[in-house]
Amino acid sequence: MVRPAEKAVSTPEPEATSYPEEGLLDDYRLMALARVADERCFMLQRQGRIGFYAPLMGQEAAQVGAARALSPKDWVFPAYREMAIALARGISLKAIFDQLLGNADDTIKGRQMPNHFGSVETRFVVASSPIGTQITQAVGAAMAAQRRKDPIVTISFFGDGATSSNDFHAGLNFAGVYQAPSIFLCQNNQWAISMPRQRQTRSATLAEKADAYGIPGVQVDGNDIRAVYRAVRDARRRAVGGGGPTLIEAVVYRLGPHSTSDDPKRYRTDEEVSAAKERDPVARLTSELIASGRWTDEADRKLWDEVRAHVAHTFEASEKVAPIDPLSLFDDVFAELTPRLAEQRAEFESRLREGEQRP
Amino acid sequence: MTELNLVQAINHALRDAMRNDPDVYLLGEDIGVNGGVFRATEGLFKEFGADRVIDTPLSETGIIGAAVGMALYGLKPVAEIQFMDFIYPAFDQIVSELAKFRYRSGGLYPCHVVIRSPYGGGIRGGLYHSQSTEAFFCHTAGLKVVVPSTPADARGLLLSAIDDPDPVLFLEPKRIYRSLTGEVREGAERIPLGRARIAREGSDVSLFAYGAMVPTALEAADALSKDGVSAEVVDLRSLVPLDEAAVVASVEKTGRAVVVHEAARFCGFGAELTSVLSEKAFFSLKAPVARVTGYDTPFPYALENLYLPNPDRIAYAAKNALRAG
Numbered sequence: 001m002v003r004p005a006e007k008a009v010s011t012p013e014p015e016a017t018s019y020p021e022e023g024l025l026d027d028y029r030l031m032a033l034a035r036v037a038d039e040r041c042f043m044l045q046r047q048g049r050i051g052f053y054a055p056l057m058g059q060e061a062a063q064v065g066a067a068r069a070l071s072p073k074d075w076v077f078p079a080y081r082e083m084a085i086a087l088a089r090g091i092s093l094k095a096i097f098d099q100l101l102g103n104a105d106d107t108i109k110g111r112q113m114p115n116h117f118g119s120v121e122t123r124f125v126v127a128s129s130p131i132g133t134q135i136t137q138a139v140g141a142a143m144a145a146q147r148r149k150d151p152i153v154t155i156s157f158f159g160d161g162a163t164s165s166n167d168f169h170a171g172l173n174f175a176g177v178y179q180a181p182s183i184f185l186c187q188n189n190q191w192a193i194s195m196p197r198q199r200q201t202r203s204a205t206l207a208e209k210a211d212a213y214g215i216p217g218v219q220v221d222g223n224d225i226r227a228v229y230r231a232v233r234d235a236r237r238r239a240v241g242g243g244g245p246t247l248i249e250a251v252v253y254r255l256g257p258h259s260t261s262d263d264p265k266r267y268r269t270d271e272e273v274s275a276a277k278e279r280d281p282v283a284r285l286t287s288e289l290i291a292s293g294r295w296t297d298e299a300d301r302k303l304w305d306e307v308r309a310h311v312a313h314t315f316e317a318s319e320k321v322a323p324i325d326p327l328s329l330f331d332d333v334f335a336e337l338t339p340r341l342a343e344q345r346a347e348f349e350s351r352l353r354e355g356e357q358r359p
Numbered sequence: 360m361t362e363l364n365l366v367q368a369i370n371h372a373l374r375d376a377m378r379n380d381p382d383v384y385l386l387g388e389d390i391g392v393n394g395g396v397f398r399a400t401e402g403l404f405k406e407f408g409a410d411r412v413i414d415t416p417l418s419e420t421g422i423i424g425a426a427v428g429m430a431l432y433g434l435k436p437v438a439e440i441q442f443m444d445f446i447y448p449a450f451d452q453i454v455s456e457l458a459k460f461r462y463r464s465g466g467l468y469p470c471h472v473v474i475r476s477p478y479g480g481g482i483r484g485g486l487y488h489s490q491s492t493e494a495f496f497c498h499t500a501g502l503k504v505v506v507p508s509t510p511a512d513a514r515g516l517l518l519s520a521i522d523d524p525d526p527v528l529f530l531e532p533k534r535i536y537r538s539l540t541g542e543v544r545e546g547a548e549r550i551p552l553g554r555a556r557i558a559r560e561g562s563d564v565s566l567f568a569y570g571a572m573v574p575t576a577l578e579a580a581d582a583l584s585k586d587g588v589s590a591e592v593v594d595l596r597s598l599v600p601l602d603e604a605a606v607v608a609s610v611e612k613t614g615r616a617v618v619v620h621e622a623a624r625f626c627g628f629g630a631e632l633t634s635v636l637s638e639k640a641f642f643s644l645k646a647p648v649a650r651v652t653g654y655d656t657p658f659p660y661a662l663e664n665l666y667l668p669n670p671d672r673i674a675y676a677a678k679n680a681l682r683a684g
Binding site (some may be wrong): 075106107108109111112116118119120125126128130133135136137138139140141142143144145148166167169170171173174177188251255260331332334335338339340 | 373384410411413415416418420421423424425426427428429430431432433434436448451452455456459460461462463464465466468500501503524525553556599600601603604
């Protein structure tokens with residue numbers, strides 16, 4: 001189905017990059033946190049406590065590995081399945097849960113469905129739902145950094161489906177033309193809702209699409225945190241050095257449904273999912289850590305118990321936060337209210353006061 | 360004071376904005392070496408170089424997507440879409456991204472972008488070089504939509520648009536790019552967005568217009584005055600935000616209104632204007648509000664002069680309004 005070996009379509013790297021092993025346990029903890037939070041969110045939606053959720057299960061290594069290779073000043077342009085990288089960039093679990101609930105602490109003020117969290121400090125841009133639009137934006141931000149001579153990169157995250165979008169083409173093309181310091185990280189999770197990877201494109205790999213734009217393309221095993229780290233690190237070094245953009249295809253598998261509104265049994269077999277679970281990036285790292293003697297069964301049990309307690313406790317705290325202020329409805333359309341919006345706000349406010357329209 | 364035509368006024372405003380603010384960047388198709396197909400960016404590539412006057416590949420979604428990213432990073436890009444008729448590949452970036460970024464991020468990520476685009480008919484451009492589809496954009500919350508009609512306004516409004524922290528679609532009436540000149544003060548004066556201009560005072564009927572229809576409405580007012588009718592011409596200048604107070608005040612004075620635009624009538628901007636008058640000036644109206652607009656057909660080529668509102672159609676509608684009450 002896929003070629004999990006690293007494939008450098010273009011120039012091989014002169015310097016060998018290796019994953020910083022001293023960070024492995026921290027990364028493993030992040031992956032565990034993402035996994036538990038992900039499972040919890042799925043359950044919370046089923047219980048009616050949040051409205052929607054798009055799980056990332058199976059993509060933890062790709063996201064945490066990429067995050068490890070970035071600098072705090074780099075800009076991340078995520079899609080909506082990027083909780084692990086949000087956590088790795090330093091967005092707190094509480095902030096993520098507040099966004100899922102759209103409560104008064106939600107930094108984006110209840111404006112979007114779950115999974116569209118973001119923050120300025122972490123340079124994690126608030127995503128939208130249309131597919132691929134963040135790709136050209138990440139290139140624009142990279143062009144801006146290039147012009148300001150800031151030694152940073154921008155990185156866009158998207159899936160296999162997005163490689164069919166207008167903005168994938170426009171973004172890679174612009175980045176190639178301007179040699180923009182932008183990394184395109186495609187998490188090929190094999191499914192765009194119900195459409196398998198083979199139905200998105202006739203190309204043998206997604207990475208090879210880079211060839212047409214005159215930029216390097218690399219395919220890596222996205223279940224291998226070290227492979228993803230190396231690919232992003234190499235791409236980052238090249239970009240900051242003026243060598244332009246890179247397309248990275250991290251081959252993963254979407255172990256869960258597209259979202260809580262989706263039933264994957266309609267389009268894929270249990271056997272396929274079971275086979276993919278054999279390559280689960282989290283379980284793979286657990287086994288490796290224990291086999292290598294760096295970690296024990298007991299420490300592992302303790303870690304997962306702690307993470308579960310932390311996740312449960314954090315969600316309870318988020319649930320206690322007050323609902324969003326109804327009058328915030330009119331904020332942030334523009335920097336200032338237009339006369340028309342001010343009029344509507346006043347009308348809305350007086351209706352709220354009269355109790356005609358309960359919040 | 361300098362005598363300039365409208366496209367020269369735009370060119371000078373861009374030049375001055377770039378001289379005064381190193382964060383202002385231009386990007387678009389053929390805007391650099393070539394100076395723009397209408398020459399709006401003539402000379403700027405030479406003065407500011409390829410890094411600030413960015414010739415782009417032929418992709419509108421790429422242009423606007425890149426402009427959004429540049430703005431998120433802190434620059435003030437001014438993107439050119441060569442003709443408004445070619446803006447649709449970027450519709451997703453404009454409607455779903457640019458217009459919504461501030462709101463969707465709870466104010467964390469505003470988008471300081473200006474999109475300039477020539478619009479409108481009268482240049483024998485047919486279907487794909489003539490349309491006025493401002494209503495699509497006026498309907499989108501989060502976008503400001505501005506249309507100048509004189510060289511002085513083009514300068515003052517464009518400088519305000521470039522200062523504005525929110526996205527502005529700046530529609531340039533290409534039909535009158537060069538057909539009229541005017542005195543332009545080449546200082547730092549801005550014309551605030553959201554303020555209409557009384558282009559001609561009158562007492563019997565209000566003619567509401569914007570962009571290339573303002574000179575047409577003024578011609579109609581001249582013709583009407585020969586027949587003893589005093590027409591007021593209100594140049595809206597900014598469609599979003601709309602100067603409702605000026606619109607209502609004019610009709611409170613005249614009691615009659617004719618709304619003029621090139622765009623098709625159905626769900627056109629005139630429908631909104633007519634609703635505003637119905638909601639806020641109903642008891643001042645002596646006659647039904649009339650609309651003189653393009654027809655509800657695609658924009659024609661050979662018949663464009665019959666499609667576009669002209670002074671006769673406007674004067675006819677104004678006289679009808681006077682007969683009604």
